[in-house]
């Protein structure tokens with residue numbers, strides 16, 4: 001409680017008191033400070049994912065896979081047993097785990113470079129085998145961790161450090177809607193595209209993650225939740241501007257909503 | 262039984278939890294045998310055909326991170342593809358078995374047997390300062406016996422183990438005495454023994470377990486490397502295995518592993534019948550390498566020949582062990598060609614008993 005101070009000065013400990021709390025961080029997140037840039041969607045995605053784990057009461061049965069990318073340190077923040085996978089190989093690692101412990105909940109958390117470039121084969125084949133796992137796919141249209149290079153999901157004309165004059169689709173190929181692609185596979189039971197940039201979007205995304213884990217519980221096959229997210233550092237925009245830009249440019253090409261349910 | 266089938270049957274009997282693999286000649290019989298045997302009905306063992314060797318080694322990583330006995334097998338090009346994954350497994354200190362039934366390279370090479378993957382197996386193969394324990398069987402019997410041994414070593418040191426075989430041993434038919442069935446460990450046993458590091462799902466009673474090879478801070482990464490090096494030193498101390506055949510009074514020592522050691526056994530007999538004192542030092546672990554016994558032999562022997570089905574890879578380790586004290590030569594063929602006992606004897610004569618011819622070369 002408050003030390004000696006003037007009675008008209010309000011200190012932090014006067015404000016942060018149990019009776020004043022309106023929000024509590026889930027115990028499935030650790031107390032470590034997030035390493036993400038301010039305004040980045042990764043943090044929110046972490047939170048709702050771990051809230052679902054807590055609400056379903058499966059913290060003790062869940063094993064997560066962190067990728068190579070900005071979320072490589074997801075295991076510092078998610079308070080469940082975790083493995084860190086080589087770049088792109090998270091679905092293979094998840095397969096290896098799930099096959100020997102089919103009663104556990106196994107999820108991967110992957111960026112677009114990880115899932116849709118270097119790890120495309122692992123993604124498609126885990127989907128095609130109908131591995132009973134959940135993939136959380138953060139699509140920010142860029143390589144965040146390595147400093148903003150072009151990703152397979154980079155929009156046509158979008159500038160990145162390796163497409164400094166904008167992505168020229170004739171030279172560099174077209175942006176990849178991989179969620180639509182894998183939705184065609186019978187092994188995939190649920191494929192959806194969400195966002196976490198507004199409270200309403202967060203609520204919907206959380207519902208989708210709940211559905212994905214619920215389907216995993218029912219052993220229905222692979223569930224994939226794509227989250228279109230911002231990378232304000234890579235996009236070189238302030239967080240607010242990045243969110244506006246995302247709505248104007250990313251959502252038309254990557255429309256939100258269920259693709260397969 | 263075929264060498265490859267012996268590996269597969271031994272894996273079931275070793276209580277292996279999971280095999281993940283991708284077909285490649287000359288080792289496809291491993292997975293074919295496993296699939297036909299339906300080990301999930303016998304022991305509950307998982308067998309899965311992956312989409313690539315990249316995927317299979319990462320599946321092994323996942324299962325090994327749960328302290329399950331996980332393995333894969335492949336042949337040279339496939340093992341090349343696995344190297345990043347093997348480096349991660351070594352870095353994250355996970356136990357597993359990788360079998361390389363080697364074939365001739367480089368490139369797509371040939372499906373014939375070869376020992377040209379020695380460097381890859383013993384010197385790292387992937388990136389970073391790490392080692393694999395490498396076991397080199399020379400019979401179908403040992404192909405079977407080494408599976409269980411590999412897992413014992415892998416779990417004792419939490420490190421990946423490789424069985425380095427070759428296409429001839431994989432395809433060879435020999436009598437084999439199969440080991441008795443070892444029970445797979447139960448979930449409770451695994452929790453009790455490995456619950457302090459394995460990702461089994463975090464109970465409220467402990468902190469979460471994390472499998473990773475990442476240390477962002479240089480000081481931490483160096484400390485981790487030092488820890489690995491201490492472990493490797495322990496392995497060198499305790500696990501060096503070799504076989505010595507008629508080396509006691511040998512003037513000339515052949516050093517050979519795997520299939521080549523079988524050929525050299527015959528060469529020793531041929532030489533001894535002609536009164537030439539030849540012995541054979543056969544490394545069973547290629548890493549750790551039997552440096553000390555070779556150094557010991559170098560005090561009395563007059564010369565060494567490293568007989569390998571390669572351009573001369575292990576010969577470098579023999580030279581390091583002999584350390585300039587005696588001449589060390591390489592003899593071998595490449596690309597899937599196999600030398601014969603009489604050719605080896607011929608080399609001994611040319612190199613050591615007829616120095617004139619030796620000067621004209623032919624050893625390398």
Ligand SMILES: Cc1ncc(C[n+]2csc(CCOP(=O)(O)OP(=O)(O)O)c2C)c(N)n1
Pocket residue numbers: 068069070071087110111112113114115138140142143144145146151231
């Ligand atoms: C085999 C390999 N190749 C390349 C890299 C370098 N690398 C690290 S993260 C990354 C891109 C990650 O981008 P993304 O998956 O989109 O995730 P984000 O950082 O945007 O969250 C790359 C190329 C690596 N670590 N390993």
Ligand code: SF4
Pocket residue numbers: 035036037039040041042070140144145230231232233234
């Ligand atoms: S670089 Fe981009 S994806 Fe990475 S933390 Fe920063 S904003 Fe997020």
